[in-house]
Amino acid sequence: MPVAQPLVLLPFLLLSLLPTPARGDLRLPAILSDGMVLQQDRPARLWGWADAGATVEVRASWQAEPAETRVAADGTWTLEIETPAAGGPYEVSVSAGGQTHRIRDVLVGEVWICSGQSNMQMGLRTFKGVPDADEVIAAADDDALRFFTVRRAVATEPRVDCAGSWQPTNPESIEGFSAAGYFYAAALRRERGVPVGMLHASWGGTRAEAWTHRDALRDLGGYEEELAVEYLDRTPEREAAERAQRATRQKRIEELRVRPVAPDRAQSAFDDSEWKTIELPATWESAGFPELDGVAWFRRAVTIPAAWAGRELVLELGAIDDEDRTWLDGHEVGGIGAETPGHWRVPRRYTIPADRVAPGQVVLAVRVLDIGGDGGLIGPAERMLLRPADGGGDAISLTGTWRWWIETRLDPPAARLVHANAPSALYNAMIHPLRPYRIRGAIWYQGESNHRVGRAYRRLFPGMIRDWRARWGQGDFPFYYVQIAPFAYGVADGAPLVREAQLMTLAVPNTGMIVTTDIAEPDDIHPRDKRSVGERLARWALVDVYGREDVVRSGPLYAGSEVEGARVRIRFTETGGGLRARGGDLTDFEIAGSDRRFVPARAAIDGETVLVQSPDVPAPVAVRFGWSNTACPNLFNAAGLPASPFRTDDW
DSSP states (O other), X not given: OOOOGGGOOXXXXXXXXXXXXOTTSOBOOTTSSTTOEEETTSOEEEEEEOOTTOEEEEEETTOSSOEEEEOOTTSEEEEEEOOOSSEEEEEEEEEETXXXXXXXXXXXXXXXXXXXXXXXXXXXXXXXXXXXHHHHXXXXXXXXXXXXXXXXXXXXXXXXXOOOOEEEESTTTGGGSOXXXXXXXXXXXXXXXXXXXXXXXXXXXXXXXXXXXXXXXXXXXXXXXXXXXXXXXXXXXHHHHHHHHHHHHHHHHHHHHHSOOOGGGGSTTOOOXXXXXXXXXXXXXXXXXXXXXXXXXEEEEEEEOGGGTTOOEEXXXXXXXXXXXXXXXXXXXXXXXXXXXTGGGOEEEEEEOGGGOOSEEEEEEEEEEXXXXXXXXXXXXXXXXXXXXXOOSOOEEOOEEEEEEEEEXXXXXXXXXXXXXXXXXXXXXXXXXXXXXXXXXXXXXOOGGGGGGHHHHHHHHHHHHHHHHHHXXXXXXXXXXXXXXXXXXXSTTHHHHHXXXXXXXXXXXXXXXXXXXXXOBTTBSSOSOHHHHXXXXXXXXXXXXXXXXXXXXXXXXXXXXXXXXXXXXXXXXXXXXXXXXXXXXXXXXXXXXXXOOOEEOEEEEETTEEEEEOTTOSXXXXXXXXXXXXXXXXXXXXXXXXXXXXXXXOO
């Protein structure tokens, strides 16, 4: 799959090179500026840079006496001042070495960080925008709801400052806010009536590894290859060299797209006995070639039954990352290239004419061009088959062992400039500079870009949460997140495994998760309903942080199961007054016996449990619910909140 971020050169990337301010000047970080919101109920931490040994004096308009500290030998200083009850506006002045900085229009209230990838980055009008964007923007007029949006940047090492400024909510400013973050903050404003400040740091298309400190990745293990890559910070000279390399690489890609294909590799008589084997579906990265971009061939022999002779066939290969040309016994039957939108996740479905179908052994040959990211025949398995077009007869599965051979390797760039998905690149530039600032907690919307490594996300995501908490030094602050929405990913179990990892992360203390299966748009990775996202996240805060007892914080969550003869009873927490089936009978339950073959199941609510069964599975062993990329099931609680997908097995 093409990886866009490393190849996009934007001016804001240079912000990652912000240096430590020079000694001698009294400097404050960007976040300590006019309009800031300080966290109530705890000391505010202020910091900056000045001449070593100088005395720094801080005066807050709510305090009678100033606070003082001495600048350290490295030119840094830090101190804390008590905060008053929520309110304002106030003023804070910082003086050292004859210089004074005044921070005006300071409010005290609740401060939260909102972070993640594009679904957190999405504004009221960016991407498709929220459904009622015009009305929301026109009504936006709340000086006590403010955003500090961190300008996007990358860095190879942790930075001490970032770029950004505080903005109050009004029709002119709100379009740049995170929509999910805005609706979250607006809900807190309505319920709490105190100022709310949101620290917004997000970047579309990014993986959790980029938001995690290198030391945490090293401690987690499994990221040794990524961490071994030496990235360089961006400079104008390096970016010019990268542009030249990229142009050369693109020329080579175009040559590979149009070069004549040696016909012998597509013929059934070709001897591929010296080729390697690979189990498909899979990426070639998972087969031990993590740095491979270029062209590879795949071949497999298939026996056509006599009953299929002279009948039109349908060949399905699942998604192929990125581009392909496909042959049956040397006759080209199809191919999808870069001219097709989203070609790397489009399931291939090609027709084989009846006059080409004869009984006996034939050979499928697929030439795959991958220009970046993962490559190969990636499935899902149930979409890889050969069958008669008229539906008569069993399909032949094409999963399993194929032979493959690497025709051409694309040279990697000579210099690896840091990009948005490099390990720790976003933590270094966009999170590390915020750490000294006191916050109440965090909300998070990310995981889509980790859909190919859902099992690894089980460790990565909770590891990131623990690392953020350790580096903020504020204990186990609340961390609430969004379970990724249904979307037609090209990888089987891609989304279910990430959702499972997110469900498992609830074991981390003081976390909360919202479910979005009912507000999804399975053909679009960016669901428009960010109001529900923000307001559902706010439910967790209202209950767990602010003590509301009349609010239901979550939809039903899987708590356990028992086999009762021919049926399985599923237990839940967070039933919120009872379980409900919205719009008819319960959907998206599957059941399996010891053969591990799941079939659709009948499910019915029984009190605060669900009974699942199927006449095809008289001795059930396991149940799955909502276990697909695009499932939008209809189990809710009485508060109207959807149940999280789950499975009782670990197969």
